[in-house]
Amino acid sequence: MDPLQLLSFGDAGWGDELVVGTLMTLALAAPSFLVGCALGTLAATVRERGHRVGSALVSAYTTFVRGIPELLVVYLIFFGGGQLTRWVAGLFGVGGEFDPNAFLAGLISLGIISGAYATEIMRGAFKAIDRRQVEAAHAFGWSPGGIFCRVVFPQLLRIALPGLGNVWLLTLKDTALISITGLVELMRAAGVATGSTRMPLYFYGAALLLYLLLSSGSNSLFTLLERHTRRGMRGLAAP
């Protein structure tokens, strides 16, 4: 068959399937990244407070998640999560089968993974913020919430942005692992196309190019964002 026709839209080609898969990859990666950022900020704040039990929990979380393969996290959430749901439902006297939702399982596992990496980055960013600014705001009678939202968090974002860009790329690439749950994202779409055309080199190659497009596109986006957040710091040494 004509190579270009294989990528056409409609029934003849696999172009539309690949595009829909790419959109699904983005639709999974973006909320997972946001969950990871929220989790990371929360965990880093807990760690920064210095509470003993909280700190121990946070460091156990990051050590555990960063120490095991990401594929294992996905398996644990997707298969283990279904078992856990059945067990909890059994406690309440609800029986029957629960179909694990592939998207939700992917969102949770990717959120947990990116959260662990984001925690480390946020911790570094917390350390880079001058404590005296917080003390000064406190002396002016600001509330703790106001201090966090208007003094700490904006600076946190600027300092953490390069690291968070890396976490975004990791999350984007880790979405390929969610293909094992049957969610039709880019990797799975390429697998389905390979399955019926028997052209693995062609379709996995196309998937490779699309992933490359996504990652280099987001790379330039993060570079722009970093330049934007540094606009007030011209002439100052890069932190």
Add this chain to the structure above:
Amino acid sequence: VNLQTVFQHFLTLLAGVPLTLQLVLLALAFGFALGCVTAFLRMGRVPVLSQLAGFYVYVIRGTPLLVQIFLIYFGLGPTPARRSAAPCNRSSTARSRPPWPTA
């Protein structure tokens, strides 16, 4: 849960550890050699080779490992391996098996 069954399964899992370590060490050695060569090419002033090395790093770092594995295993692998393991050739009896080789 039967403790003896759990222990037996744990032993089965343990049997996979040597292969994991073997893969890690071999991949590390290969990666170190490849990394040295790429770094030297990148630092050198040979026009085409330097760009090629940069492109290699760009592609590998910008795409998921799973896609690379599938591309190398199914795309470039020898035909017999493909015939036995490719997802497109799975018979109905092997449908529940993952599309990669299992022991």
